Amino acid sequence: MRYGVNEQGYYGDFGGAYIPEMLYPNVEELRQQYLNILNDEGFKAEFNRLLKDYVGRPSPLYYAKRYSEKYGANIFLKREDLNHTGSHKINNAIGQILLAERLGKKRIIAETGAGQHGVATATVCALKGIECVVYMGEIDIQRQAPNVARMKMLGAKVVPATSGSKTLKDATNEAMRDWINNPVDTHYIIGSVVGPYPYPEMVARFQSIISEETKNQLLEQTGKELPDYVLACVGGGSNAMGMFYHFLDDEAVKLIAVEAAGKGVDSGHSAATTSLGKEGVLHGSRTILMQTEDGQVVEPYSISAGLDYPGIGPQHAHLYKAKRAQYVSITDDEALQAGLLLSQTEGIIPAIESAHAFAYLEKMQFKKDDNVVICLSGRGDKDLDTYIKYFKY
Ligand SMILES: *Cc1c(COP(=O)(O)O)cnc(C)c1O
Numbered sequence: 001m002r003y004g005v006n007e008q009g010y011y012g013d014f015g016g017a018y019i020p021e022m023l024y025p026n027v028e029e030l031r032q033q034y035l036n037i038l039n040d041e042g043f044k045a046e047f048n049r050l051l052k053d054y055v056g057r058p059s060p061l062y063y064a065k066r067y068s069e070k071y072g073a074n075i076f077l078k079r080e081d082l083n084h085t086g087s088h089k090i091n092n093a094i095g096q097i098l099l100a101e102r103l104g105k106k107r108i109i110a111e112t113g114a115g116q117h118g119v120a121t122a123t124v125c126a127l128k129g130i131e132c133v134v135y136m137g138e139i140d141i142q143r144q145a146p147n148v149a150r151m152k153m154l155g156a157k158v159v160p161a162t163s164g165s166k167t168l169k170d171a172t173n174e175a176m177r178d179w180i181n182n183p184v185d186t187h188y189i190i191g192s193v194v195g196p197y198p199y200p201e202m203v204a205r206f207q208s209i210i211s212e213e214t215k216n217q218l219l220e221q222t223g224k225e226l227p228d229y230v231l232a233c234v235g236g237g238s239n240a241m242g243m244f245y246h247f248l249d250d251e252a253v254k255l256i257a258v259e260a261a262g263k264g265v266d267s268g269h270s271a272a273t274t275s276l277g278k279e280g281v282l283h284g285s286r287t288i289l290m291q292t293e294d295g296q297v298v299e300p301y302s303i304s305a306g307l308d309y310p311g312i313g314p315q316h317a318h319l320y321k322a323k324r325a326q327y328v329s330i331t332d333d334e335a336l337q338a339g340l341l342l343s344q345t346e347g348i349i350p351a352i353e354s355a356h357a358f359a360y361l362e363k364m365q366f367k368k369d370d371n372v373v374i375c376l377s378g379r380g381d382k383d384l385d386t387y388i389k390y391f392k393y
Contacts, residue, residue: 009197087378115147117191192236193313196284207242351378
């Protein structure tokens with residue numbers, strides 16, 4: 001695959017595994033085993049069965065009639081919001097718990113921002129009866145109280161990350177620290193296409209079910225398997241990578257990745273990584289991240305906890321630099337308005353993360369018969385408090 005990973009774990013200039021010596025055995029074990037496990041017939045059968053009967057896949061590709069009329073193109077929504085636990089994150093969590101089981105691991109750790117990945121991980125641990133510890137920023141614990149309760153009810157231990165900005169990046173640091181201290185029995189389920197190789201590749205493969213299904217569904221509904229445009233929001237970039245994966249080598253398909261501009265790209269309160277970032281190393285891989293002149297990570301900001309991350313996955317950094325995908329950004333206000341519009345035009349309340357992708361439709365020009373697919377990465381239930389405060393309901 002032209003935009004895929006090479007033998008050394010790099011996507012162009014990005015990727016690799018920049019890890020402390022003490023993590024080396026864990027990451028090396030994964031690197032040596034993951035492809036064998038993913039290609040094993042027993043693994044594939046169980047993964048596909050759980051995606052079907054437990055997650056509820058295939059998720060529908062919904063032709064949004066009123067949206068299509070409004071924007072003058074054929075707009076399709078890939079309904080990851082309808083998955084069990086409410087977002088795309090469960091696809092990866094299922095893949096990784098099956099992998100951990102086959103590696104003989106007895107304990108799972110994870111980091112979470114919005115709480116969606118934590119809930120997905122706690123869910124699959126309950127499904128398999130495996131101990132689960134989730135690290136979560138103290139601020140995120142406050143903003144996402146219902147997801148914290150869900151994780152606890154599912155039997156997970158939620159540990160607050162109290163350093164730095166007390167959000168996703170700090171939770172990730174804490175999880176890495178735990179893994180270093182528990183190398184033998186613990187598997188770390190990373191929730192996005194970030195981290196040291198092979199994580200970005202492994203997570204992208206688990207999420208690639210999104211574009212695999214989309215191709216078949218488009219063929220069925222339109223007679224063509226390739227759309228003109230594909231849009232997805234980007235935090236670390238896993239729903240976008242899953243949505244782009246099977247279209248990467250079809251250059252006619254325009255890929256649009258929507259980052260969170262927060263209060264504005266130049267406001268000092270933003271998470272628009274490609275606009276503000278430079279090349280460097282974050283959480284074990286070489287990528288693009290927001291950093292100061294002397295390489296300190298800049299605290300990101302977005303109203304949506306899932307997009308509040310200072311970097312992007314290494315494959316996204318490569319797609320950006322190679323200009324294969326276009327990286328744009330949307331402010332908090334624009335996203336919330338788009339969430340309202342989708343609610344009142346199609347009867348679907350989206351996660352605020354997903355609403356960023358929808359907001360970009362306002363800035364695009366379409367031809368009448370363009371086919372456009374948007375990844376509706378999650379449902380808005382977890383964000384009701386934020387919507388209520390903003391719209392003063
Ligand atoms: C976590 C999350 C995101 C952002 O994560 P990616 O890895 O960039 O996909 C987007 N949407 C929803 C609903 C999420 O829960």
